[in-house]
Each structure stands twice: as structure tokens, then as C-alpha cells.
Amino acid sequence: MYKVDIYILAEPASTRKSKKKYGYLLSCISRGKEQIRVGTGTLKGTYHEATLQAINEALGRLTQSCEVRLHCEDRFVLNMIEHNLESWEKADYKTSKGEPVVNEAGWRECWRLTRGQKIVPVPGAHERKEEIKKEMEKAA
Secondary structure (H helix, E strand, C coil): CCCEEEEEEECCCCCCCCCEEEEEEEEEEECCCEEEEEEEEEEEEEEHHHHHHHHHHHHHHCCEEEEEEEECCCHHHHHHHHCCHHHHHCCCCCCCCCCCCCCHHHHHHHHHHHHEEEEEEEEECCCCHHHHHHHHHHHC
């Protein structure tokens, strides 16, 4: 199976809704060389929404099934992808209390994009953070 690393950055890390910047770096080895794709953006929302948007944009660039190592500091989003996404899909994106899941559209898109992929969460700081930050500054 093809292997891809996706590195995510969203800031500021505040959970309050405000203008957030996000970026991703998608890396894979093809023909012995590292191939990189970078994307950045902004939105008005929470840290988790910005993280999820970056993940969805990066996953949207994949054209085949892969093992995706998802490097991200937002442990909440990684945990939801790993442990809740499937059950939310089965429950039509309702919580165990019957309430709609917050950011339902983003989670639905994440579910769609992760089908056929083997997602391997890698929580915590990563070595590509400064690289993504520079790309985010260029785009501003």
C-alpha cells in the first residue's frame, strides 16, 4: 500500500471562534524522491474546525488508497477520527444524547475522504511545523 505523511498546523490554538490560519504538508516518496504538496487557508471558527478543514483539504488531494500517517497537534480531532467518526456516521451524526455533532458537515466530509484509506494518527508536535508556518505566512 502506498504510504503518505500528512502534517497539519492550525493557529492560534484557541477554542474560541476567531480568524484561524491552517496549513498542511502532504509528503510521499515516488520514484525515490520526496514529493510534497502544501496547502494553506483561513477561516472563522475554532481551532478544531481549522484542523479538520486542513485535514479534509489534504485528504482531498489523494488519488488512491494509501496508508496515511496523520501528524497533528490537535489530539481532540485525531481522537474523534480514530474513535468516534464511524459511530457518528452510523448514528447520522448525532451524539449519544441525540444532539447533532458540532461541525457536522466537516465530519461528514472527513468520513467520505477517509473511506479506503488506512489512517494512522500521530499526535503531538512534528518536524514540519516551521515549514508549514512559512507557507502560511507567504499566503497571508
